[in-house]
Amino acid sequence: MPARTITERVQWVGAVDWNRRLFDDLVPLPEGTSYNAYLVRGSEQTALIDTVDPALQHNLLEALESLPRLDYLVCQHVEQDHSGTIPQVLARFPEATLLCSTKARPMVEEHLHVEPSRIRTVADGETVSLGDRTLQFIYAPWVHWPETMLTLLPEERILFTCDFLGSHFATSRLLAGNDPAVINAAARYYAEIMMPFAPAIRTTSRSSTGSSLTSSPPATGRSMTSPP
Numbered sequence: 001m002p003a004r005t006i007t008e009r010v011q012w013v014g015a016v017d018w019n020r021r022l023f024d025d026l027v028p029l030p031e032g033t034s035y036n037a038y039l040v041r042g043s044e045q046t047a048l049i050d051t052v053d054p055a056l057q058h059n060l061l062e063a064l065e066s067l068p069r070l071d072y073l074v075c076q077h078v079e080q081d082h083s084g085t086i087p088q089v090l091a092r093f094p095e096a097t098l099l100c101s102t103k104a105r106p107m108v109e110e111h112l113h114v115e116p117s118r119i120r121t122v123a124d125g126e127t128v129s130l131g132d133r134t135l136q137f138i139y140a141p142w143v144h145w146p147e148t149m150l151t152l153l154p155e156e157r158i159l160f161t162c163d164f165l166g167s168h169f170a171t172s173r174l175l176a177g178n179d180p181a182v183i184n185a186a187a188r189y190y191a192e193i194m195m196p197f198a199p200a201i202r203t204t205s206r207s208s209t210g211s212s213l214t215s216s217p218p219a220t221g222r223s224m225t226s227p228p
């Protein structure tokens, strides 16, 4: 699927996996799934938030084909469906720096074999300027892995929520609205994957979602108007 516009400065450049029926050899995917990556263009620099499962890496690389330069690649979560194409994106853009949490760093070095010189760790609350747009990183430990972080784009009031508010659902639409099928998929996702981490999720919800956000795009599934 080609890149899709969310705002003038934010594009979805992920992949929709219509045919996948099992996740982690455990979780059934009756409605497929999707891998969401987001391109954020500031006046001076450009960042990509997450990648896609390596099985669909060609979708992401094609969407980025005409991009002349990438300054930052943000790894919010090291699980393969989001991080699996990091090596290919770093190879395609040798000038790019990988931004990740302190806990993610040894994971991307060990599992994705990213050169230490390509990695810059960011602290909880740290900001990185893209010129007239800013990325602010919010640590979200155990939502649902220890290294997870969310990314706030304050000028657009967008919070990239990683697996928090995710759902396994394949659709060509960019937004789910109040579609009951997506809301049911999100409720199932929470029950199957997130529920054991409910205390950490409550903490993250209180600290990250209280402000007036316009959008909270997840790393899988679609943004909902009224998440369950």
Ligand SMILES: [Fe+2]
Pocket (backbone or CB within 6 Å): 077, 079, 144, 163
């Ligand atoms: Fe995950």
